[in-house]
Each structure stands twice: as C-alpha cells, then as structure tokens.
Amino acid sequence: MDKNAKIYIAGHRGLVGSAILDNLRSKGYSNIITRTHKELDLVNQTDVAKFFSAEKPEYVFLAAAKVGGIIANNVYRADFIYENMMIQNNVIHQSYQNKVKKLLFLGSTCIYPKNAPQPMKEEYLLTDTLEYTNEPYAIAKIAGIKMCESYNLQYGSNFISVMPTNLYGPNDNFDLEKSHVLPALIRKIYLAKLLSESRYEEVLKDLQVDNIDEAENYLNTFGVSKNSVEIWGSGKPKREFLWSKDMADACVFIMENRDFKDTYENGKKEIRNTHINIGTGKDVSIKELAETIKQVIGFKGNLVFNTDKPDGTMRKLTDVSKLNSLGWRHTVELEKGIETVYDWYLTNK
Numbered sequence: 260m261d262k263n264a265k266i267y268i269a270g271h272r273g274l275v276g277s278a279i280l281d282n283l284r285s286k287g288y289s290n291i292i293t294r295t296h297k298e299l300d301l302v303n304q305t306d307v308a309k310f311f312s313a314e315k316p317e318y319v320f321l322a323a324a325k326v327g328g329i330i331a332n333n334v335y336r337a338d339f340i341y342e343n344m345m346i347q348n349n350v351i352h353q354s355y356q357n358k359v360k361k362l363l364f365l366g367s368t369c370i371y372p373k374n375a376p377q378p379m380k381e382e383y384l385l386t387d388t389l390e391y392t393n394e395p396y397a398i399a400k401i402a403g404i405k406m407c408e409s410y411n412l413q414y415g416s417n418f419i420s421v422m423p424t425n426l427y428g429p430n431d432n433f434d435l436e437k438s439h440v441l442p443a444l445i446r447k448i449y450l451a452k453l454l455s456e457s458r459y460e461e462v463l464k465d466l467q468v469d470n471i472d473e474a475e476n477y478l479n480t481f482g483v484s485k486n487s488v489e490i491w492g493s494g495k496p497k498r499e500f501l502w503s504k505d506m507a508d509a510c511v512f513i514m515e516n517r518d519f520k521d522t523y524e525n526g527k528k529e530i531r532n533t534h535i536n537i538g539t540g541k542d543v544s545i546k547e548l549a550e551t552i553k554q555v556i557g558f559k560g561n562l563v564f565n566t567d568k569p570d571g572t573m574r575k576l577t578d579v580s581k582l583n584s585l586g587w588r589h590t591v592e593l594e595k596g597i598e599t600v601y602d603w604y605l606t607n608k
C-alpha cells in the first residue's frame with residue numbers, strides 16, 4: 260500500500276477498527292477515510308453504494324460488524340445474522356463494483372465446528388456442525404469468507420479473509436451482559452473490589468447511578484457482591500486471547516505484504532479455505548482467566564461458577580502455522596495485556 264493510498268476503515272471506533280486506525284497512522288498512512296455508524300449505516304444498501312461511488316477507496320478494512328459475547332449472540336440471533344450479512348454483502352459487493360484493490364474481511368474462529376480437532380486448521384471449515392449459541396453469527400461470517408473467495412475466483416478481486424480468535428484491548432465493550440468474557444470479568448471483579456473496600460462513590464460513578472442500594476441490587480443480578488463474583492458456566496471452557504493492537508498489526512501486515520493468491524496452495528484442484536487464522540496458538544481455561552484477572556485487580560473474594568449459564572464451545576484454539584509462515588506472530592502475552600487493559604479501563608471508564 261502506498262502511504263497516500265485511500266484507505267477506508269469500516270468500524271474505526273470499535274475495538275479492532277480503532278487499533279487499525281492507530282497502526283496505520285503510526286506507519287505514516289495519511290489518506291484514511293472513516294464514517295461513524297450514525298454517518299453511514301452499513302446495513303443500508305443505497306447509502307453504502309453512494310458512499311463507495313463518491314469516495315472510491317483503494318483499500319478497505321472491514322472491521323464493522325454486530326459483535327457481542329455468548330449471551331448477546333444467543334439472544335439477539337436475528338440481529339446478528341441480519342446485520343452482519345447486510346454489512347458484509349454491501350461492503351464486499353461495493354468494493355468489487357468500485358474496483359477496490361484489496362479488502363480485508365474480519366471473520367471469527369467461531370466459523371469452525373463445535374467439536375473441531377484442536378488446534379483448528381483453516382481446512383476444518385464446513386466439516387461438521389457449529390456451536391449453537393453463536394450459530395447465526397458464525398453462518399454470516401462463513402458467508403463472508405465464501406463471498407470474498409467467490410468474488411476472487413469469478414472476478415479476479417483481491418479480498419482476503421482473516422479469522423481472529425477472541426480479542427481484547429482499549430475501546431472494548433465493557434457491558435456487564437452483552438460483552439465478551441475478558442472485559443466483562445475485568446469490570447465485574449473491579450466493581451466487587453470497590454464494594455469490598457466500601458468505595459461507593461466510585462461504584463456510583465462507574466454505573467452512573469445515584470444510590471448505592473440501587474447499585475448493589477443491580478450488581479446482584481450479575482452475581483457481583485463485596486464477597487464474590489459470578490462466572491458464567493463451569494469455568495472449564497478454554498479460550499485464546501489476542502491483544503487488539505496485535506490483531507491490528509496482523510491485519511495491516513497482511514494488507515501490506517500478502518495477496519489473495521498467497522492464501523491458498525497452488526496446484527490444488529479446488530481453491531478452498533483461503534482464509535487465515537489470527538491468534539497466539541495458546542489458550543487458558545475461563546477459571547484460569549478469572550483467577551488472573553482477580554489477581555491483577557487485587558480482589559480478595561470468591562469466584563462462583565454458575566452452570567445455569569452456557570459454556571459455549573469447550574475449546575477453540577487456532578492453528579496459526581499459516582499466519583506464522585506468512586511472516587507474522589503476536590507480541591503481547593495475556594497477563595501483560597490484562598494489566599494494560601485494566602489500566603486503560605481505570606483511566607477511560
């Protein structure tokens with residue numbers, strides 16, 4: 260990518276999009292275009308078409324999506340499939356129509372079968388049934404991969420799909436119900452610590468309420484008290500966590516150095532599994548994650564496992580050999596990342 264190339268980041272205020280924006284700026288890219296959700300609803304086909312034909316971006320990072328944790332995915336199933344399919348259909352098709360040189364589509368490792376062999380290789384896509392809690396989201400993401408692959412094969416476009424593992428970092432969603440596990444547990448354990456130390460003003464400020472009884476009742480509904488914090492599920496599922504800035508760096512690396520043709524092996528009869536896993540190749544159990552967060556925050560109470568809540572997939576460790584062979588590997592280890600994002604939360608909440 261030329262440093263003056265016109266680059267559109269869809270979703271530039273989100274966890275990954277904001278990190279991609281910082282990464283590109285730090286590398287001297289000067290012609291980056293963005294639109295907030297309010298300025299351009301990517302679900303709207305006409306508006307997306309007008310935007311692309313007016314702006315004619317040369318490169319597109321597609322980091323806008325309807326995103327959430329296990330409960331949000333399970334409850335808002337229709338929104339997850341509809342909005343994600345619409346956003347990616349509109350952006351990918353308009354990128355083709357307007358001759359975008361390269362597009363990077365962000366999927367997710369939930370595209371792999373629920374009981375896939377571990378670690379999960381790109382070729383395990385579509386070999387068995389999916390995890391039910393996030394099936395609509397996963398199906399939208401699979402459609403996105405196949406859309407990029409199909410446009411490349413039929414029209415000669417250069418659209419690359421990357422499948423990130425679970426991500427975390429600055430600008431994450433810290434909602435107590437709808438977020439992913441890592442930000443959710445940071446906020447829940449932090450609030451429990453504040454209660455245990457009678458730091459009520461800070462609890463009220465965090466929750467933006469006036470009354471401590473109201474705050475404690477609300478937190479009780481999430482199993483947060485001065486003595487304990489509820490962890491959803493058995494604590495046994497394992498997850499792999501990648502620092503968002505590492506994720507952004509991998510995205511920019513692939514845009515700068517790789518083309519669609521690098522993502523498949525030459526000489527095969529059918530061109531399949533052209534996407535690339537992005538992760539660390541290391542995972543921890545949810546119990547271990549919760550204990551690390553508890554230690555970083557300095558909460559002395561108990562962790563209580565609520566098995567009425569879903570575990571989801573028991574394990575989804577990525578095989579990152581394809582990514583590593585393309586020349587990229589992660590830099591931030593989990594404990595350091597948790598410390599950094601906790602500091603970020605304390606300053607920015």
Ligand SMILES: NC(=O)C1=CN([C@@H]2O[C@H](COP(=O)(O)OP(=O)(O)OC[C@H]3O[C@@H](n4cnc5c(N)ncnc54)[C@H](OP(=O)(O)O)[C@@H]3O)[C@@H](O)[C@H]2O)C=CC1
Nearest residue numbers: 270272273274275296300301302323324326365367425426
């Ligand atoms: N976070 C994770 O752990 C993982 C994320 N991914 C994928 O990575 C990508 C980025 O995720 P992440 O950064 O976490 O998500 P975020 O929720 O942090 O950010 C998503 C961004 O997309 C924007 N957006 C959503 N809907 C629309 C719309 N209709 N029109 C315009 N903009 C919209 C949001 O704007 P607004 O907030 O204003 O709605 C937001 O800026 C997604 O494709 C996601 O599926 C994959 C695996 C794991």
Ligand SMILES: C[C@H]1O[C@H](OP(=O)(O)OP(=O)(O)OC[C@H]2O[C@@H](n3cnc4c(=O)[nH]c(N)nc43)[C@H](O)[C@@H]2O)[C@@H](O)[C@@H](O)C1=O
Nearest residue numbers: 328329332367369393438439440443490491492569570571
């Ligand atoms: C990135 C990925 O994210 C989603 O999948 P997920 O990995 O299952 O997401 P999660 O982060 O919400 O949960 C991970 C594990 O952690 C447990 N857990 C404990 N306590 C809390 C808790 O307080 N909040 C949450 N959210 N989970 C908790 C939870 O029960 C589960 O066992 C996909 O839907 C899809 O969006 C996707 O691609």
